Structures are given as C-alpha cells and as structure tokens.
Amino acid sequence: MPTLDWIGKAAVVNHHRKVGYHLLRCDRELSAGDVDAGNLLVQGDNLLALKALLPYYAGRVKCIYIDPPYNTGNEGWVYNDNVNSPEIRQWIEATVGKEGEDLSRHDKWLCMMYPRLALLRDFLTEDGVIFISIDDFEAHRLRLIVEEVFGAQNFIAQLVWDKTRKNDAKLFSVGHEYVLAFARSLATLKERKTVWREQKPGAREIFDFWKSAKARHGNDFQAIQSELRAWYRELPRNHPSKKLSRYKWVDQYGPWRDRDISWPGGGGPRYDVPHPVTLLPCKVPEAGWRFATTEEMQRQVRVGLVEFREDHTEPPFRKAHLLPTPEELATGNEEAEEEVENGSEEEEAGLLVMPSLIQKQAQVSVKLLRRIFEGRKVFPNPKDHEVLARLIRYVTGPNDIILDSFGGSGTTAHAVLQINRDTEGSERRFILVEMLPEVAVEITAERIRRVVAGVPGVPGLGGGFRFCKLGAGLFDDSGNIAGEVKFPDLAAHVFFTETGLPIPKRAKADSPLLGVHHGKAVYLLFNGVLGDKRPAGGNVLTHSVAQDLPVHPAGKGPRVVYGEACRLGPKSLEQYGITFRQVPFELKVD
Structure with a gap:
C-alpha cells in the first residue's frame, strides 16, 4: 500500500505510545446543568487529554468527529508536539510563512495529526466510525495518513459539504469542504449487516404530529387518523410531508401505510394463516408468503404488524410504518433482507440512505452562534450543529458516546444535545477536548451552558456536562506513582x-x-x-x-x-x- 513520508515521521509514528498518562480533575464551578449526564469537556492539549481518557473510554466510543486545523497558512494553530527529536525540532523552530516554506508547514501539520489519529483509533468500538472535516489544502495527505493508521480497507466515503459560493473568486468558486469517513473495522460492519438510514424530509413532522395527537386522544386511533388526514389536506402542495400522505393510518407505533405481504420475486412459502374472526386459512398470495416460516408470520401478527381483511377470502397486508420498527426491518428471510439492503424497503418507508453531497450554507451556523452569544462574534467559521447531528444520528444508537478532540466552539456537544431533545429515548453522550483555556472556558463551555439552559431565540435543550482539566502525570520524574494520585x-x-x-x-x-x-x-x-x-x-x-x-x-x-x-x-x-x-x-x- 502506498504510504506518505515527511520530515519527522519516524519520530511521531509511535509517539502516542510514549505520551504519559495524566489525571483528570473536574471543576464543579465550570460544569453546568446535569453533571451526571455522562458528558465531559476537557481542557488541555488533546494528545495528553486523549491519553488520560483512554483507560476510561478505550473501545467504547461509537462515533468520532474532529475538525482539525486546515493548515491553510492563514491560521495560528497551536497543536505542536514538543518531541525531543532533531527532526521535530527542525520544524518546530522553523518560522512557517503563509506563502513560502510549504514543505515545512505540511511536515509540521502531519506530525501534529499522526499521533492524535493513532490514539483516536483506540477509542472506537469495533463498529465505530470517525468523521474528519478538511478542505483541499490537506485532504489528499490526510487521506493517506488515515489509511495508514486505520487501514485502507476501512475507508467508507469522502463526503462533500457544499457550504457557500464565492463570487469574488478569480477562477472557480470553491465553496466546499470534505468530511472523510473511516470505520474502525468495515469488516465488522459488514459482518453485522449494518445498514445506515436517515429519515426522509417531512417524516419527522408527520411523526411529531402523530405524537401530539396521541397525547390528546390516547389510543383512539380513529380520532388520530381523522386529524392526521385533515392535516395532510391543509399542507401546502410543495410541503415535504405532503409526499408522504400515504401514511394515513395510525397505531401504537405511529403512522403507517399498507404493503404487499408476498414473497419478493415469487416462489415463496405456502402455509396456513388463520383469519382472527373466521378462523379459516387466509388466501395465500400468488407469490407465496413474505415470511419464510409460519412462526415468523405469527410473530409479525403478534406484534401488530399484519392487518387482516374483513374475512379470509383475501390475503392480509403488511403494515409499513413511517419510522419502521425493528421487527419490520428484521424480515425473516434472506431474499427480503437483500431487498432491505438494496433500499427499496426504506425508500417506500420514511427512510433514505444519506448521499455523499451535503448542502448547507455556512452563514446559518455563523448567525446561530452569534445569536447564542447575544450578537457577539466569538469564533471564526463554526461548524453547523444540524449537519453534525445528521451525521451522528446516522451512525449511532441512543446510548452511544461521541468524541470530539478539537472541541472549538462546542458544535459537536450542541449536536448531541439537540439529538437527545429531538429523539425519544436518546441518551447519547459527548466527550469534548479543547486545548486553549480561554476558548474552553469562554466559548466551548459557555456555548454548551447556554444551549443547555436556553437564551433568547434559542430554546434550552437540557442535559449538562462536567468540566475537567488535565492534572499531574500519573508518574513523577523518578518514575514513581505521583503523590496526588488516588x-x-x-x-x-x-x-x-x-x-x-x-x-x-x-x-x-x-x-x-x-x-x-x-x-x-x-x-x-x-x-x-x-x-x-x-x-x-x-x-x-x-x-x-x-x-x-x-x-x-x-x-x-x-x-x-x-x-x-x-x-x-x-x-x-x-x-x-x-x-x-x-x-x-x-x-x-x-
């Protein structure tokens, strides 16, 4: 496999193994909200902080998102490793100009990134995923070193984030960035038959309407159906929920539509399915039953996912919910599972595979951060928390941990809190690391504190976090256990x-x-x-x-x-x- 070489590489490839362990000390005064929610914000060099967190979170993080310095030459990033090596001292001591000395600048950036990526990999679960934001300055070099650390076979995708158009560009308007996605083990994802899907536009609004109607009517599904159908009729023609108005029935799982109960492609099994009223066997579909065994069919009936006709002279049909239940996606036969993998099941339901092109204007997140800080501009180019929430929700479950070791303005924490508020049963947790004390205290922690409690124009999301600082090393200069270690x-x-x-x-x-x-x-x-x-x-x-x-x-x-x-x-x-x-x-x- 091709690899990338640079000045200082030999000194940093195993540098993460030599980084000492440090203690973490929590500061209650800088913490906020529910400090027992399992969320952490750590202030300190992210290499040291990651090593300090490793004994507690190794192999437990489902999703990592990082937004490292892009190394454009226009930024004064401070992630420098004080490695005692002549090669590393060469690029640390060199003055890196904005225009010249490109080689030194790229060497320096690669030396900073490599040991941090090596540590981050150890945090991921076997089915975990890392997302890395980057632009054209380092995208190609980043891809090569991530392949070296994570394995080229674990590459998932290079997403394009279209953020803006620059009308003052001389040649092309380059308004996009990238999000590089790698798995800890793509083989594990395939072995577990992992399928990622996101909700169709408009699906959430329908589901929320069902929840509010259910709160009013309880289990009077007829009343809820009447309200839902009236709501569909009143929607504007171009409203995204209008396209999903086929979901006009409801039950305890939410809005649903009818689907064929035949085996895909024909040649399916044939067995007796008694009608609940006449007790006689229902007519078998020409293609055979959808479910491979009578036991699986009865399980589907038992959990309320099969709707019978008035009598046995016609086959029943399947319910297809707007947000499918686990039972609906566990079809019970390999051919039908292939149909799920090919996307037709979710395409008909309210789920879609995420495209590799993300379109969201950058100014939206800039304006939101200003609103959170009551008009002040406190951080350049903050990421969009809705885009991050979309990525995180796509690859994680309700109890997963999300890690961001370049915490910055706290967008990742905001995204996780937003998911928890918007998603019933979600208790996702975040771990953020921010190096600069003034940024960690005055921006990262303050943003999280404000979105937890709410500020004018930004409703509170609830939750909370512990603020921690790096303490002393585990070992003293003599190699003994440090005195303050408990x-x-x-x-x-x-x-x-x-x-x-x-x-x-x-x-x-x-x-x-x-x-x-x-x-x-x-x-x-x-x-x-x-x-x-x-x-x-x-x-x-x-x-x-x-x-x-x-x-x-x-x-x-x-x-x-x-x-x-x-x-x-x-x-x-x-x-x-x-x-x-x-x-x-x-x-x-x-």
Whole structure:
C-alpha cells in the first residue's frame, strides 16, 4: 500500500505510545446543568487529554468527529508536539510563512495529526466510525495518513459539504469542504449487516404530529387518523410531508401505510394463516408468503404488524410504518433482507440512505452562534450543529458516546444535545477536548451552558456536562506513582493495563478487587486499601494480605495482584492462585 513520508515521521509514528498518562480533575464551578449526564469537556492539549481518557473510554466510543486545523497558512494553530527529536525540532523552530516554506508547514501539520489519529483509533468500538472535516489544502495527505493508521480497507466515503459560493473568486468558486469517513473495522460492519438510514424530509413532522395527537386522544386511533388526514389536506402542495400522505393510518407505533405481504420475486412459502374472526386459512398470495416460516408470520401478527381483511377470502397486508420498527426491518428471510439492503424497503418507508453531497450554507451556523452569544462574534467559521447531528444520528444508537478532540466552539456537544431533545429515548453522550483555556472556558463551555439552559431565540435543550482539566502525570520524574494520585485514578490505569479495556465502574478505595475479565480477577494494593497491615500499609503482598483479599467472584479462578512489592515465593503464589505485578515497574505507559 502506498504510504506518505515527511520530515519527522519516524519520530511521531509511535509517539502516542510514549505520551504519559495524566489525571483528570473536574471543576464543579465550570460544569453546568446535569453533571451526571455522562458528558465531559476537557481542557488541555488533546494528545495528553486523549491519553488520560483512554483507560476510561478505550473501545467504547461509537462515533468520532474532529475538525482539525486546515493548515491553510492563514491560521495560528497551536497543536505542536514538543518531541525531543532533531527532526521535530527542525520544524518546530522553523518560522512557517503563509506563502513560502510549504514543505515545512505540511511536515509540521502531519506530525501534529499522526499521533492524535493513532490514539483516536483506540477509542472506537469495533463498529465505530470517525468523521474528519478538511478542505483541499490537506485532504489528499490526510487521506493517506488515515489509511495508514486505520487501514485502507476501512475507508467508507469522502463526503462533500457544499457550504457557500464565492463570487469574488478569480477562477472557480470553491465553496466546499470534505468530511472523510473511516470505520474502525468495515469488516465488522459488514459482518453485522449494518445498514445506515436517515429519515426522509417531512417524516419527522408527520411523526411529531402523530405524537401530539396521541397525547390528546390516547389510543383512539380513529380520532388520530381523522386529524392526521385533515392535516395532510391543509399542507401546502410543495410541503415535504405532503409526499408522504400515504401514511394515513395510525397505531401504537405511529403512522403507517399498507404493503404487499408476498414473497419478493415469487416462489415463496405456502402455509396456513388463520383469519382472527373466521378462523379459516387466509388466501395465500400468488407469490407465496413474505415470511419464510409460519412462526415468523405469527410473530409479525403478534406484534401488530399484519392487518387482516374483513374475512379470509383475501390475503392480509403488511403494515409499513413511517419510522419502521425493528421487527419490520428484521424480515425473516434472506431474499427480503437483500431487498432491505438494496433500499427499496426504506425508500417506500420514511427512510433514505444519506448521499455523499451535503448542502448547507455556512452563514446559518455563523448567525446561530452569534445569536447564542447575544450578537457577539466569538469564533471564526463554526461548524453547523444540524449537519453534525445528521451525521451522528446516522451512525449511532441512543446510548452511544461521541468524541470530539478539537472541541472549538462546542458544535459537536450542541449536536448531541439537540439529538437527545429531538429523539425519544436518546441518551447519547459527548466527550469534548479543547486545548486553549480561554476558548474552553469562554466559548466551548459557555456555548454548551447556554444551549443547555436556553437564551433568547434559542430554546434550552437540557442535559449538562462536567468540566475537567488535565492534572499531574500519573508518574513523577523518578518514575514513581505521583503523590496526588488516588486509588480510583491508579485503579483505572491498572485495569486498562491488564485487560486493554476500561474499568467496569469507578473503583472505590474500600476494596482491592477492580473487576474480572475473561475469568481473571484483577486486584490493586494501594494506599492501604485493606487497612494498615504492615509492611508499607498493606501495599505489599504478604500471607496476611493474600488471605484478606476478596475471593474470586466466580469462587475460583486466576487472580492478578498489582502492588508495591511481594513477600511470597513462587509456591505460595501458586497456592493462592495469584500472579503478582509490581507497581510502578509493570505498569505500561503505552
């Protein structure tokens, strides 16, 4: 596979492994709203912040969106790594001009991006996705280094975001940017038969009308249908919901229309389906039943997705809801599933595949940010939260985590909060990192605070976040555990070191047992967690300490104990079923 080379690459390819772990310290005064909502805003260099977050969120983030510096030569970005290498010092110390020294400028940008991309990959779930905004200055170089970090086989698409037209351009009006999309594992997405879809224009308005009518009429579906059909008639001819007026029936799942219950293409199964009133078998469609087995047919009937005629002389029909239920998309036969994958099912319903061209004027987000900040212009070129919400909603579920390590004006947080307000049952969470203290406090946090509570002209979305700052390193200059490190801090790092996964829940300093992974129980002796049993306050594994360890949760199994020292010999360790690891020497920093 072709790769990209540049001055300093050798020094940064593995630099993310050498970055030290730091503590995170939350600031309640800068937090806002519901601080227990699971949302975080971290102020600090994003390379250090990502490493600090890794023990808690590795493999748990479903979607990453970043909007890094575009390196146009007109910006004073500050994401510089102080790597002690002659090659890196060469581009750090060089003065990068706007016009000249292009090679140095691109080298510098690539050296900044590479280790951050390498860390970001470790946060994604196996079916996770990363979106990266970029323009023509670095798009081609970015594509190559993302292919190197994520694998060329995991490329999904390069979206085009058409934002504006520049009438003062000399040659062409270049008003677009790109959004590069890569999967952590495209093979996993295919294996899980992942299908992404978004709502058709007008579908949300219909569904919202149904919800409001249901609030008034309860389960009086006839009354709701009457209101819905009257509403359709009153819509302007060019209204997008007008095109979906075939969804004129309603039930507990929402508006629906009738669909054929035949097997696609003919040759489907034939079995008896009793009519609920006459109890006689319904007429079988000429092409056979849609569902492969009588059990699947009865399941569809049971959950209310099959509508029978007045008697058995005609086949029933399927309900196709405006927003299909999981049962509707789980069709029960491979041929019908192929039809779903080819798009005909969702095309007929209120769902569509997202195109690779996004059209949204840039000035919309500029005006919104000014409105949020009561007329002040606080940030150049903010991204559009509705476009980000569209991308995030497209690839995530209701309980997923979204990460943005170039937090900027806080657009990603705004998008997640908007989705949660607009989508019933959505409890998506965001993690943002912003490097500059003044931006993090005065713009990023302030924007989130204002959209949570609401300001004139911008309704409050609810939710909240914790504001965190980078604290001291986990290790001091001598390589020992830093003095301000507490038991929960070290516990998260120990569990991640041993398993490669985040700790199941925040550890408390009342038990050395941190959790179990693949049958192996992990323990930490630190700060006298078992009480002050000499020597060294219980941080040393002795016979007394080993006997006081909590038993393996399964009653029996391997145990790994991290501690300051061990006074037990090999036979005793084998007797207790313990593998000992010495802190800090056997704690990885990569």
